Each structure stands twice: as C-alpha cells, then as structure tokens.
Amino acid sequence: MRRLxxxxxxxxxxxxxxxxxxxxxxATLVVLSPSRMPLQTKSPQPTLAPKVTVTPSAxxxxxxxxxxxxxxxxxxxxPSSQLLLPVGHMRIGQETRGLSVQGEYAYVGLESALAxxxxxELSQPRLVTCTEFPDAPEHGEWVSSAHVTSDYxxxxxxxxxxxxxxxxxxxxxxxxxxxxxxxxFYSVTVQDHYxxxxxxxxxxxxxxxxxxxxxANPIKVAEIxxxxxxxxxxxxxxYLADKYNRDIHKxxxxxxxxxxxxxxxxxxxQELASLLWAQGGLEGIDVxxxxxxxxxxxxxxxxxxxxxxxxxxxxxxCEFGGKAYGILVTGDYAxxxxxxxxxxxxxxxxxxxxxxRPIALDFYKTEFPSHMTxxxxxxxxxxxxxxxxxxxxxxxVLVGRPR
Numbered sequence: 001m002r003r004l005x006x007x008x009x010x011x012x013x014x015x016x017x018x019x020x021x022x023x024x025x026x027a028t029l030v031v032l033s034p035s036r037m038p039l040q041t042k043s044p045q046p047t048l049a050p051k052v053t054v055t056p057s058a059x060x061x062x063x064x065x066x067x068x069x070x071x072x073x074x075x076x077x078x079p080s081s082q083l084l085l086p087v088g089h090m091r092i093g094q095e096t097r098g099l100s101v102q103g104e105y106a107y108v109g110l111e112s113a114l115a116x117x118x119x120x121e122l123s124q125p126r127l128v129t130c131t132e133f134p135d136a137p138e139h140g141e142w143v144s145s146a147h148v149t150s151d152y153x154x155x156x157x158x159x160x161x162x163x164x165x166x167x168x169x170x171x172x173x174x175x176x177x178x179x180x181x182x183x184x185f186y187s188v189t190v191q192d193h194y195x196x197x198x199x200x201x202x203x204x205x206x207x208x209x210x211x212x213x214x215x216a217n218p219i220k221v222a223e224i225x226x227x228x229x230x231x232x233x234x235x236x237x238x239y240l241a242d243k244y245n246r247d248i249h250k251x252x253x254x255x256x257x258x259x260x261x262x263x264x265x266x267x268x269x270q271e272l273a274s275l276l277w278a279q280g281g282l283e284g285i286d287v288x289x290x291x292x293x294x295x296x297x298x299x300x301x302x303x304x305x306x307x308x309x310x311x312x313x314x315x316x317x318c319e320f321g322g323k324a325y326g327i328l329v330t331g332d333y334a335x336x337x338x339x340x341x342x343x344x345x346x347x348x349x350x351x352x353x354x355x356x357r358p359i360a361l362d363f364y365k366t367e368f369p370s371h372m373t374x375x376x377x378x379x380x381x382x383x384x385x386x387x388x389x390x391x392x393x394x395x396x397v398l399v400g401r402p403r
Contacts, residue, residue, distance in 0.1 A: 087396050
C-alpha cells in the first residue's frame with residue numbers, strides 16, 4: 001500500500017511538472033554482485049511496455065500511439081488449421097507426465113515407469129516398452145519432468161528423485177542411477193555434464209545443480225534458493241521464473257519475478273539480476289535470441305529483453321482472456337498451453353516476430369497440454385503434446401522454425 005501511494009504521488013508530481021509520463025512502477029530491476037548482495041536498484045529502460053488485450057471476439061496486436069512514421073498495427077487472425085496440422089495421436093492408458101523426444105522415439109513419464117513410444121511413423125505412434133523404476137514406493141512415484149539425451153533419460157519425480165535411465169537402446173531401457181532429495185523434482189534440463197532442476201513441495205522452489213558425469217552416481221554440487229516454477233537455459237545463463245518473491249511470504253500477495261543466474265561455473269552459480277513485479281507469479285518460461293518469454297497463471301505474458309543478462313528489462317506485456325501455463329518458442333511464434341475465457345483447453349498462439357509488439361493469432365482447442373516439446377523430422381518442425389488424460393498428440397507446425 002505504501003508503494004502504491006508513493007507511485008500515485010510520483011505520477012501526480014510528474015503531471016504537475018508537465019511530463020508526459022513517469023517510468024512504470026510495475027517492475028523493479030535488482031542487480032546483484034557475485035555474493036548476491038544488492039548493489040543498486042533502478043527502473044527498467046524508459047520505453048514503456050505496450051499492453052496487449054485479447055478479447056473473445058477479436059485477436060489483435062498492441063496499439064501504440066500512431067505517428068507519421070509508424071501507423072497503427074491492424075488486427076491479425078489466422079485459422080488454427082493454418083498453424084497446427086494434426087498428424088498422429090495415441091492413448092497410453094493412464095495419467096501421463098513428463099515428455100521428451102529424441103530421434104524416432106518419444107519418452108513419456110508414467111506412474112513409477114518410463115514409456116517409450118516409437119514415432120518413426122508420425123501418423124501411427126506405437127508403444128514399445130515400459131520400464132519400471134527400482135525401489136519405487138508403494139503409493140507410486142509420478143514422473144514430473146523428463147529430459148532425454150542420445151544415451152540417457154533424466155527423470156524428475158514426485159518422490160524427490162532424479163532417476164537416470166540408459167536409453168542407448170530405446171527398446172530396452174536400463175535404470176542406472178538416481179539422486180534422492182527432499183522435494184518433488186521438476187523442470188529438469190541437461191547441459192553438458194550437469195542437470196539443472198527445480199525442487200519444491202508445491203511445484204515452486206530452489207534450483208539445484210547435479211553433476212551427472214557419472215550417470216550411476218549423480219551428485220548435487222550447488223543450489224540457488226528461491227520460489228521458481230520453471231527454468232530455461234541459454235548459453236551460460238539460467239533464467240528462473242519465480243512463482244513468488246522470497247521476501248513476500250509475510251504478506252498475502254503474489255509477487256513474481258525473473259532471475260538470471262550465471263552458470264559459466266556450474267559448481268558455483270552466481271545470481272546476476274532479478275526483475276520483480278507487484279503482481280502475477282510466473283508459471284512458465286522460454287528464452288530465444290535475447291528475449292525471455294514468461295507466462296502467469298492469470299493469463300499474462302511478459303516478454304523481457306535479456307540481450308544483456310545482467311540488466312534485463314520488460315519489453316512488452318500481453319493479457320489473455322483465460323489462463324496461461326507452459327510456453328514454447330519457435331522462430332517467430334510462441335505456443336502457450338492454457339485456457340481461453342470460456343475455459344476451453346488448448347494452445348494460445350502468438351506472433352513474436354517483433355517481441356515489443358506481439359500479435360495474438362489464435363487459440364487452438366485441444367485437451368489440456370501438460371507437457372510440450374518441439375522436434376524436427378525431414379526438415380519439418382513438429383510439436384509433441386502430452387495430456388494429463390494419457391494422450392499423446394503430434395502436430396506439424398506450419399508456422400516458424402527455430403531461428
């Protein structure tokens with residue numbers, strides 16, 4: 001409340017002085033030293049982020065103030081059939097969580113097991129085998145996240161384990177090792193000889209770094225405390241989507257944020273900067289070509305310029321008439337799992353060819369997408385979507401390609 005009064009007072013002062021607009025008080029940039037102590041606090045870049053509103057009857061781009069050199073952006077509508085083409089579908093038979101595609105196989109997490117699906121014929125996916133986890137508890141151990149490399153599958157589970165399975169022969173997977181912690185593992189991502197994962201009781205928590213150079217004996221080497229719900233890696237930086245800010249629990253309001261962590265030395269990761277918002281904890285995040293794309297539960301998309309990872313700033317904001325969860329970016333497009341205003345489940349599709357002025361193209365109705373991943377086949381781009389209900393769907397993506 002005190003912050004709100006200060007912001008209103010600042011706005012009135014600027015109006016009295018004849019200024020066109022003060023800097024937006026909605027986001028605060030905190031720059032951190034290697035010791036993670038705040039050095040300075042400053043507002044983001046002075047260019048205000050345009051806001052996009054998506055209504056049920058029209059999908060349109062943000063409307064900046066017209067100038068002689070820049071006319072208003074016109075509405076853009078593209079039928080779903082021109083964006084995603086259904087190719088294949090199968091029911092696995094039980095609730096599914098965790099999805100990764102490697103070569104001609106899709107790896108799907110089940111209860112206390114890993115399912116391998118042959119997708120060499122995309123129109124006819126076929127279940128090949130299921131490999132049960134060793135020492136799984138009687139009450140079950142659900143896979144919450146999966147990342148597969150050429151030889152190994154790394155699975156985060158609800159029983160606080162990172163399980164490593166040898167999939168060098170996809171038809172005969174062999175469990176080889178695991179690391180046990182105290183909370184659910186999710187958002188597992190592998191780079192080089194390290195696995196980066198989030199773990200927390202309610203699907204938001206700290207980031208941990210696990211040395212997987214010896215797959216039979218994974219070892220935790222570092223941890224970054226926090227309340228992150230998702231992560232994305234680009235180069236030597238991890239981008240964390242915070243559900244809550246670490247200092248906000250004493251109050252009953254959500255404060256989400258984006259944090260940037262330097263992992264050039266994975267054993268000693270260093271938090272560089274964070275960008276905080278007064279409302280809207282982040283749910284999902286993806287990074288592409290100098291921009292981080294994040295979503296919130298209440299249907300807000302935030303695009304952040306991270307061309308300089310030490311000084312991120314908000315480039316634009318998109319508001320949807322529904323809910324938004326996970327996000328994938330491919331070329332000039334973003335695919336966001338969620339619901340529309342009528343609670344229909346499916347995918348929001350955005351044109352992000354200009355990240356400062358994103359355009360909402362369509363909402364593709366399908367079952368609720370719990371996990372999504374992109375893969376290429378014969379120079380074509382495909383999207384694999386996993387649903388809570390136990391279905392796996394494959395689409396040909398007719399828009400964009402990884403830049």
